[in-house]
Amino acid sequence: MGTTRHFRVWRGDDEGGSLNDFDVEVNEGEVVLDIIHRLQATQAPDLAVRWNCKAGKCGSCSAEINGRPRLLCMTRMSTFTETETITVTPVRAFPVIRDLVTDVSYNYEKAREMPAFAPPADLAPGEYRMQQVDVERSQEFRKCIECFLCQNTCHVVRDHEENKENFSGPRMFIRAAELDMHPLDARDDRKEHAHSDQGLGYCNITKCCTEVCPEHIKITDNAIIPMKERVVDRKYDPVTWLGRKIFRRDQINQ
Numbered sequence: 001m002g003t004t005r006h007f008r009v010w011r012g013d014d015e016g017g018s019l020n021d022f023d024v025e026v027n028e029g030e031v032v033l034d035i036i037h038r039l040q041a042t043q044a045p046d047l048a049v050r051w052n053c054k055a056g057k058c059g060s061c062s063a064e065i066n067g068r069p070r071l072l073c074m075t076r077m078s079t080f081t082e083t084e085t086i087t088v089t090p091v092r093a094f095p096v097i098r099d100l101v102t103d104v105s106y107n108y109e110k111a112r113e114m115p116a117f118a119p120p121a122d123l124a125p126g127e128y129r130m131q132q133v134d135v136e137r138s139q140e141f142r143k144c145i146e147c148f149l150c151q152n153t154c155h156v157v158r159d160h161e162e163n164k165e166n167f168s169g170p171r172m173f174i175r176a177a178e179l180d181m182h183p184l185d186a187r188d189d190r191k192e193h194a195h196s197d198q199g200l201g202y203c204n205i206t207k208c209c210t211e212v213c214p215e216h217i218k219i220t221d222n223a224i225i226p227m228k229e230r231v232v233d234r235k236y237d238p239v240t241w242l243g244r245k246i247f248r249r250d251q252i253n254q
């Protein structure tokens with residue numbers, strides 16, 4: 001037997017909008033995305049929302065629920081009290097297209113700037129071999145579903161549009177860390193790239209990105225902090241500095 005619950009849903013476009021009030025039926029076991037779909041079916045047929053899998057795997061239904069960045073399809077209605085008003089707004093760090101749909105191109109632009117995996121020149125595909133321990137180390141980062149909730153949460157860009165040009169964000173830092181740890185990646189300038197071109201130095205390890213990741217990736221502890229430590233090692237360790245001077249490895253990969 002369903003109950004009626006109160007929702008406030010942001011509606012508008014890139015020129016502005018407002019929160020609209022709705023009373024909607026809610027049934028046992030439903031998630032917030034079910035309610036948005038019911039709204040579309042009964043009261044707001046043109047309400048725009050992006051979704052695909054309804055299983056927490058495509059990363060497309062990111063929004064803010066009661067001000068917290070979350071996946072609509074993985075937020076159970078049972079997590080709210082019976083009398084609570086549930087407010088659904090678009091993610092804040094990206095420009096609104098319409099209603100709950102935002103333009104996430106910033107993330108794809110930053111992904112395109114990332115130097116691709118560079119396999120060793122003397123090995124043909126099929127000859128690559130890795131230790132299981134190396135596979136497992138990067139596996140955590142490969143769980144990323146590209147929901148961009150971490151990007152949306154990061155204070156460096158959330159209220160500072162002007163930082164986007166120089167800051168790639170936590171999702172890109174885990175990709176940088178994954179490639180840096182990859183035993184078959186021939187580039188050795190991943191750390192320098194993260195520091196100079198991706199804006200790793202803007203991050204002050206607040207861990208907010210880690211807190212909202214639906215895949216529970218330890219973004220800060222396992223990717224950002226190790227990358228920051230290795231940047232420091234590489235820049236200030238005299239032995240590393242001397243080795244780079246002698247072997248001039250950086251030039252090989254430019």
Ligand code: SF4
Pocket residue numbers: 153154155156169170202203204205206207208209210220224
């Ligand atoms: S830990 Fe760094 S990347 Fe993550 S939210 Fe904080 S400042 Fe942003």
Ligand code: SF4
Pocket residue numbers: 143144145146147148149150151170171174212213214215216217219
């Ligand atoms: S790291 Fe987590 S929060 Fe960030 S895009 Fe990937 S899955 Fe989403």
Ligand code: FES
Pocket residue numbers: 050051052053054055056057058059060061062071072073074
């Ligand atoms: S609809 Fe795919 S993650 Fe929510």
